[in-house]
Amino acid sequence: MKQWAKREEQIERVMGATVGMYGDLQGIAGKSLQEIEGLELPALGLDATSGM
Numbered sequence: 001m002k003q004w005a006k007r008e009e010q011i012e013r014v015m016g017a018t019v020g021m022y023g024d025l026q027g028i029a030g031k032s033l034q035e036i037e038g039l040e041l042p043a044l045g046l047d048a049t050s051g052m
Contacts, residue, residue, distance in 0.1 A: 022039045 019039055022036060026033050
């Protein structure tokens with residue numbers, strides 16, 4: 001069970017980094033960057049105010 005918790009934490013960190021990179025690219029490229037459905041806040045189920 002402990003190993004699953006560690007893997008879940010790693011996946012969450014990777015997703016956070018990916019979303020952050022996507023946001024940075026959106027800031028640079030603007031609307032010319034194609035939207036990726038799985039990386040939008042509503043698709044991730046995150047609360048924009050808390051980050052969770």
